[in-house]
Amino acid sequence: MTSSKRRAQIVSSLRTKGAASVRELAESLQVSESTIRRDLDLLDRNGELLRTYGGAALSPQAAAPEISFEVSAARDSAEKEAVAERAAAMVEDDMVVVLDIGTSTRLIARRLRGRPVTVITANLAVLDELRDDDAVRLCLLGGVVRRNYLTLVGSLTEAALRQVSADLVFLSCTGVRPNGHVVDDMEVETLIKQAMIEAADQVVLVASEAKFPGTGSLRVCSLAQIDTLITTAGADPQTLELCRQAGGKVFIA
Known part of the structure; x- marks a missing residue:
């Protein structure tokens, strides 16, 4: 088991139990x-x-339930609009563009209307x-409909992405x-995000300042795999510098 998967399982266990000791986690995951x-x-x-002493408890951020597409779209709307505009x-004419799951990518799609481009997506809001x-x-990728977040997910989506060769992917994250x-x-x-990167x-990572550090326990990629990061003025400057040091461009919208 990789370290990232092990840490994801730790968070998953805490979601169920609320808290756990070091000994309990070591025994369940069979590590020291x-x-x-x-x-x-x-x-x-x-x-x-x-x-906590001898273990850990779930943080308030991680304990929060997954929000719907509509609620997410209403959050940080001004920042998301600025990121989408940038x-x-x-996008140049005749490009093939992959738009990820998320609310920011819907705003990008809105700005591509009337353009001679190809858009590939599993995002039903983009549709x-x-x-x-x-x-x-x-081009709409196949998959299982995830209704609360207006997306297509699953093995069919991943298989379709293996047939794709695109100029740009606009990637979202939490x-x-x-x-x-x-x-x-x-x-x-x-x-699916990892398949889009491939x-x-x-x-291109689109992430407003609210995503620094944001939430989430599952690693999608590192900043070293990002060619361009588009964010807003309040993003953590040290994290932005990590992106630059890894060879990525950073644009403040």
């Missing part, structure tokens, strides 16, 4: 207590849990934005950690 302590220390620094400016636009060639990890909080979305020549 010292390994669990290191995991808990890291997850505590990243805001995924709260370190992102859409990167709603572009379904009646004759200028855009729209958090960008100070250590440079780009994270999400749903496994079904994480696997399908595109350039990876």
